[in-house]
Structures are given as C-alpha cells and as structure tokens.
Amino acid sequence: MFFAPVVRTRAGVPAFRSFDRNFERFVNEAFYGRGPAGAPRLVQDDKAWTVSLDLPGVAREDLSINIEGAVVRIETKAEASRQYKAAYELPQEIDVEATSARLENGVLTLTLAKQQPASKARAIEVK
Known part of the structure; x- marks a missing residue:
C-alpha cells in the first residue's frame, strides 16, 4: 500500500x-x-415581543408561565401528559401587567410587553 x-x-x-x-x-x-422543531419563533416591535411555541397535547390547566425581570419560565405540571420546561432571557425587562398568553390548537403565543424605562431624574431646590 x-x-x-x-x-x-x-x-x-x-x-x-x-x-x-x-x-x-x-x-x-x-x-x-x-x-x-419546537424552537420558539420570536417577533419584535417597538412595544412588545411576540413568542410562539408549539406545545401539542398540553392543556391550559397544566401550563405555568412565570416572569421575573427579563426572564420568562414556561413549564408544565408534574402530572401533565406531556412535559415541557424552558426559560428564556430577553434583553429588556418585561412589563407583567401588559403581558398576555394564549394557547390555541397546540400553539402557545406570548405577547411580552417591554418595560418602559422610568426616569429617575429629580428636581432639586437651590437655596
């Protein structure tokens, strides 16, 4: 050879x-x-992010969504027929009051409102 x-x-x-x-x-x-397959689809505009996830076989009652700062945690309960657990961190904090979630035909759609930065400027009296 x-x-x-x-x-x-x-x-x-x-x-x-x-x-x-x-x-x-x-x-x-x-x-x-x-x-x-199963990867989230993310669309962003000036006021919110829209995240879509395919979760076939998951019921609304079995789904838990928690938001803390800029982190979104999605998980199913232990007794759910299909298990799912994920956490996503976004670049800006999320306004929990203006956020919504919808589950239709096995597709979870989250509309995560962006937290508007609050001005911390104060006027100081000159003496």
Missing part, C-alpha cells in the same frame, strides 16, 4: 469552511425548516 500525505494550504482552508457552512445551512433548512 502507498499512502500520500495531504497538505492543506491556508489558501484552500477558507473555501472548505465556506462549503461546510453552506452545506450545514442547506441541511438544516431542508430537514428542520427555519429552525429545529
């Missing part, structure tokens, strides 16, 4: 990496669509 070593030069390496990234992107889109 005869073995010949293969030497990659620096000139050829970026082309291989580019091909690898493009192939990986193609396979992910072909098999998983826009992302992996």
Whole structure:
C-alpha cells in the first residue's frame, strides 16, 4: 500500500469552511425548516415581543408561565401528559401587567410587553 500525505494550504482552508457552512445551512433548512422543531419563533416591535411555541397535547390547566425581570419560565405540571420546561432571557425587562398568553390548537403565543424605562431624574431646590 502507498499512502500520500495531504497538505492543506491556508489558501484552500477558507473555501472548505465556506462549503461546510453552506452545506450545514442547506441541511438544516431542508430537514428542520427555519429552525429545529419546537424552537420558539420570536417577533419584535417597538412595544412588545411576540413568542410562539408549539406545545401539542398540553392543556391550559397544566401550563405555568412565570416572569421575573427579563426572564420568562414556561413549564408544565408534574402530572401533565406531556412535559415541557424552558426559560428564556430577553434583553429588556418585561412589563407583567401588559403581558398576555394564549394557547390555541397546540400553539402557545406570548405577547411580552417591554418595560418602559422610568426616569429617575429629580428636581432639586437651590437655596
């Protein structure tokens, strides 16, 4: 048998990496669509984030959603037929009073209102 070593030069390496990234992107889109199955879909506007999750087989009564600062925790109760547990951290705090959640046909849609920064400026009397 005869073995010949293969030497990659620096000139050829970026082309291989580019091909690898493009192939990986193609396979992910072909098999998983826009992302992996069950991945949340996030849409943002000036006032809120809208998060959509596929949760087939989960009842409203079995679902628990907790918001603390900028973190959203979604989980099912222990006796639920399908278990789900996830936490997502957003870049800005969430206004809990203006937030809503809806579960229809196995799709959970959260509308998370952005907390408007309150001004802490105070006027000081000059004496």
